[in-house]
Amino acid sequence: MRGSIWARALLEGPCDAGGFPPSVVVCDGTIGGRPYRTVAVVPNRGARFPRARNGEFGLDEGLAVARAVRGAPPGAALISVVDVPGQAFGRREEAAGISLALAASVAAYIDERRRGRSLFTLVVGKAISGAFLAHGMQSGWIGALNDREVEVHVMPAASVARVTRSSAAEVARVATVVPATARDIATFASFGAVDDIFEVVDANAPAPDEIEAIRAAIDRAREAGLGIRAPLERLERPEAARRALARDVRARIDKAW
Amino acid sequence: MTPALLRRSYVEATPRERIEALVDAGSFREILDPFARCSSPYLAEQNIVAQRDDGVVIGRARLDGRDVAAIAVDGRFLGGSIGEAGGAKIARALERARDGAFLLLDTGGIRLQEANLGLLAIAEICDAVVALRERAPVVAVIAGSVGCYGGMSIVAALCSQIVMTRVGRFGLNGSEVIEQEAGIGELDARDRPAIWRATGGIRRVEQGHADILSGDDLDELAGALRAAFAAEPNRERLSLERLRRCFAQEAPA
Numbered sequence: 203m204r205g206s207i208w209a210r211a212l213l214e215g216p217c218d219a220g221g222f223p224p225s226v227v228v229c230d231g232t233i234g235g236r237p238y239r240t241v242a243v244v245p246n247r248g249a250r251f252p253r254a255r256n257g258e259f260g261l262d263e264g265l266a267v268a269r270a271v272r273g274a275p276p277g278a279a280l281i282s283v284v285d286v287p288g289q290a291f292g293r294r295e296e297a298a299g300i301s302l303a304l305a306a307s308v309a310a311y312i313d314e315r316r317r318g319r320s321l322f323t324l325v326v327g328k329a330i331s332g333a334f335l336a337h338g339m340q341s342g343w344i345g346a347l348n349d350r351e352v353e354v355h356v357m358p359a360a361s362v363a364r365v366t367r368s369s370a371a372e373v374a375r376v377a378t379v380v381p382a383t384a385r386d387i388a389t390f391a392s393f394g395a396v397d398d399i400f401e402v403v404d405a406n407a408p409a410p411d412e413i414e415a416i417r418a419a420i421d422r423a424r425e426a427g428l429g430i431r432a433p434l435e436r437l438e439r440p441e442a443a444r445r446a447l448a449r450d451v452r453a454r455i456d457k458a459w
Numbered sequence: 460m461t462p463a464l465l466r467r468s469y470v471e472a473t474p475r476e477r478i479e480a481l482v483d484a485g486s487f488r489e490i491l492d493p494f495a496r497c498s499s500p501y502l503a504e505q506n507i508v509a510q511r512d513d514g515v516v517i518g519r520a521r522l523d524g525r526d527v528a529a530i531a532v533d534g535r536f537l538g539g540s541i542g543e544a545g546g547a548k549i550a551r552a553l554e555r556a557r558d559g560a561f562l563l564l565d566t567g568g569i570r571l572q573e574a575n576l577g578l579l580a581i582a583e584i585c586d587a588v589v590a591l592r593e594r595a596p597v598v599a600v601i602a603g604s605v606g607c608y609g610g611m612s613i614v615a616a617l618c619s620q621i622v623m624t625r626v627g628r629f630g631l632n633g634s635e636v637i638e639q640e641a642g643i644g645e646l647d648a649r650d651r652p653a654i655w656r657a658t659g660g661i662r663r664v665e666q667g668h669a670d671i672l673s674g675d676d677l678d679e680l681a682g683a684l685r686a687a688f689a690a691e692p693n694r695e696r697l698s699l700e701r702l703r704r705c706f707a708q709e710a711p712a
Contacts (some may be wrong), residue, residue, distance in 0.1 A: 222486065232685065248631065248663075251710065251711070252708050253641065262706070269683075289630045291641050293645055294710070294711070295632075296634075296657060297644075297657040298705060298706045298709035299663070299705065300630075300631045301615075301629065302702055302705075303706070304616075305613045305617050305697055306697045306702060309617060309697050312585065313589070316589070316590075331569070331609075331610075332610060332631060335578065335582055335610055340585070354578070355574055356574045356578055356580075356634075366571060376572075380501045380504055380505065383573070383575070384575075388573055432590075434583045434587070437583075447544060448546070451544050455490055455491060455548065456551070456555070456613060458491065459555045
């Protein structure tokens with residue numbers, strides 16, 4: 203339940219916004235006197251779709267996150283608190299068109315950002331695949347906790363081995379030579395995708411000084427206008443050392459277009 | 460009606476043949492063609508032979524005179540997966556497009572071998588689609604045998620219009636992966652008719668998730684693509700009220 207812990211801890215005077223399913227925690231409050239809304243997807247054992255009971259990003263979660271984002275109070279910045287093990291894998295989800303649930307959330311974040319609302323993301327646990335695309339990746343600023351359980355990837359580790367018909371050892375070996383397949387936050391940061399990494403003693407029990415450091419970083423980023431940056435701006439950051447190929451491809455396209 | 464012998468199948472055509480057949484005759488100019496060498500440097504290490512265009516074809520073309528970006532994902536190369544180079548090609552083509560863009564999506568989504576670089580590329584492509592569709596049509600065509608899955612299915616859902624054929628499938632997680640991860644009780648990946656009934660073009664258009672159903676014939680698809688460019692953007696597709704009603708139909712009793 204890291205998502206709900208941090209969604210509440212980050213704000214001064216947090217107050218749960220009503221009207222959302224138990225799997226989506228939405229809190230309104232302030233940081234340094236300015237309004238913020240935090241949004242987190244959390245496990246809900248009673249979810250009506252059985253494949254979305256462990257914190258997965260499913261049909262109802264997509265709609266609820268989109269509603270929380272589009273309906274954020276005027277002037278409030280958004281903080282996506284991310285601990286999502288992935289999207290819901292299920293037959294009902296596919297029949298219903300779960301791609302559209304994720305797209306509804308992505309569209310909500312993009313539209314709000316393009317209208318000038320600052321978007322921040324704090325990765326406190328797993329940030330996997332479509333779930334991270336739908337909740338967190340559209341932010342202008344992305345921070346993360348330095349913690350063993352924080353990981354970014356496109357598939358759970360065990361699934362990667364099964365899908366590629368290789369062993370866990372081989373998957374681990376590849377991660378050392380192809381950084382894009384690694385799961386740790388430091389490697390993800392080497393793609394220019396992470397703005398700040400925060401030290402925590404216990405990621406499940408944030409200490410007051412740890413919370414204060416994160417609040418200060420987010421509010422500084424808001425002041426500097428970083429929350430409205432488009433994802434592609436990340437490519438141009440000096441920290442994006444490992445994305446030289448993408449930059450090169452773009453430059454070559456521009457020359458030939 | 461084109462005589463049967465002269466009909467050409469989209470499924471059987473290569474990505475370049477598909478683009479050539481859909482746009483104004485002779486108007487396609489590829490950018491970073493295979494001779495430009497734009498392959499993935501990450502595959503050799505994983506014992507996979509790279510492809511010089513990284514499985515993505517982009518360029519400029521005319522569509523009823525409009526100056527559009529043509530983008531095609533090659534489903535024959537690593538399941539039409541999106542890596543760093545191919546992802547950068549798609550994002551930049553969308554940004555450079557003048558009067559709109561179309562994407563021929565025959566793709567399984569993010570390339571597992573370039574995991575997080577693919578993830579970053581898809582987030583960028585999503586933003587580029589939304590930015591472009593505010594000023595010009597962005598049309599997705601889902602008509603290949605791979606279908607459109609994973610992160611690229613989110614991209615398709617953001618487009619202003621979606622054209623599908625009955626062969627095309629549009630979903631998030633492929634059936635093999637669901638069966639493997641959730642068990643055969645959840646989904647039997649060998650039951651192909653059931654999968655097409657639930658996620659194929661006929662169903663998606665019926666649901667309102669996609670807009671235009673076309674046959675596999677390239678001339679017919681060329682007409683459908685032009686119709687999609689001429690149509691108003693579908694603003695209802697991602698309406699939360701519409702989706703709430705759609706999803707309720709699939710909820711367990």
